[in-house]
Amino acid sequence: MQITTDKLDKRRQAVIWDRAPGKRAEPGPRAASPLHMLLAQKLAHEIVSGQRLPGDVLPTELDMSISLAISRTAVREAIRILSAKGLVEPRPKRGTCVTEKTSWNLLDPDVIGWMFADTPEDRLVRNLFELRLIIEPAAASLAAQRRTVTHLAAMSNALDVMAQATLFTEAGRQADKDFHAALLAAADNDQLASLNASIGASVALSTRYKIAQDVLGPNPVLAHRVVYDAIACGDAAEARWCMESLIRQAMKDIVKRPQYGAMDSFSP
Numbered sequence: 299m300q301i302t303t304d305k306l307d308k309r310r311q312a313v314i315w316d317r318a319p320g321k322r323a324e325p326g327p328r329a330a331s332p333l334h335m336l337l338a339q340k341l342a343h344e345i346v347s348g349q350r351l352p353g354d355v356l357p358t359e360l361d362m363s364i365s366l367a368i369s370r371t372a373v374r375e376a377i378r379i380l381s382a383k384g385l386v387e388p389r390p391k392r393g394t395c396v397t398e399k400t401s402w403n404l405l406d407p408d409v410i411g412w413m414f415a416d417t418p419e420d421r422l423v424r425n426l427f428e429l430r431l432i433i434e435p436a437a438a439s440l441a442a443q444r445r446t447v448t449h450l451a452a453m454s455n456a457l458d459v460m461a462q463a464t465l466f467t468e469a470g471r472q473a474d475k476d477f478h479a480a481l482l483a484a485a486d487n488d489q490l491a492s493l494n495a496s497i498g499a500s501v502a503l504s505t506r507y508k509i510a511q512d513v514l515g516p517n518p519v520l521a522h523r524v525v526y527d528a529i530a531c532g533d534a535a536e537a538r539w540c541m542e543s544l545i546r547q548a549m550k551d552i553v554k555r556p557q558y559g560a561m562d563s564f565s566p
Contacts, residue, residue: 333368334375341376342412345385345396356386356394383409407499414503423507426500427549431542433493434478438525438541441484442534449484453477453526461519465505475502477522481541484529508551515551518544 344350356362356377363370377394380386384401386394403409413422441449459473475498482494508514521544528537 332372334372334379337362337366337368337372337376338379339412341380342383342385342408343415345380346409346412347416350396352396352398354396355392356396358393385409405493405496407495410496410499410503414507418503418507423504423552426504427545430497430500430545433490433497434481434545435538435542437482437485437487437490438529439534439538440487440490441481442529442532442537444486445484445529445532449480450526450530452480453484453529456480457519457523457526460522465514465518466509471502471505474505474518474522477526481525481529504548504552508548511552513551515547518548521547 341350341356350356357365359370359373359377362368362373366373377386381388381394382403383406384397384403387397387401389395410426456473456477460470460477463470463473465471465474478497478501479494482491482497485491505514521540525537525540525544528540
């Protein structure tokens with residue numbers, strides 16, 4: 299279908315920095331993040347939230363440079379980031395267009411984070427827990443068979459930090475990610491290890507969401523410790539079962555919320 303110039307212009311929405319009414323457009327605290335990252339984050343949020351739909355054309359590099367008062371290099375770098383993650387693509391005679399969701403790199407930690415920026419959709423939460431249920435119990439089983447003293451020490455240290463700092467602190471949440479990273483490493487499978495960033499992002503974001511919604515659930519450190527004990531004992535079947543139980547409990551903590559009532563039948 300051919301799109302006329304008028305229709306194309308209507309779909310080429312302008313980009314402006316968020317600001318209070320009456321204030322000059324500006325990118326916010328410049329020291330917090332490079333301008334190209336701020337722009338990439340803003341465009342990504344507009345795309346994943348549906349404000350910009352598949353097929354929509356982004357303003358030109360020059361237009362964004364002028365309207366946002368940033369260099370064309372910063373605009374170009376922001377578009378490069380989004381393109382690398384599959385959110386946009388250049389199209390001949392049209393410009394840079396938003397892609398279909400099927401083209402997005404949905405395992406990219408940044409993409410997962412952008413999709414969690416607002417209240418996540420039921421489907422996203424379900425999908426991430428399904429991903430974890432497919433991967434982590436199997437990884438725990440392998441870890442029980444292949445773990446080394448170094449792996450066990452890393453998991454044990456992470457558990458100690460989680461217990462001391464709690465998941466309500468940044469240190470505690472980082473230790474949670476470290477535990478899962480050490481477990482994947484202990485599985486001694488390069489392809490599984492390559493999923494560490496995706497699993498880590500899923501773990502961290504779901505924990506932050508549960509804290510925000512006050513549904514963190516019963517002692518999560520204890521649930522992690524029984525996984526560690528099974529791995530340390532070399533019991534592959536027990537490690538698999540304990541990890542699956544941990545993930546399912548985390549899922550139950552979220553589905554207790556009224557807005558997730560339709561997900562009670564969750565069963566991967």
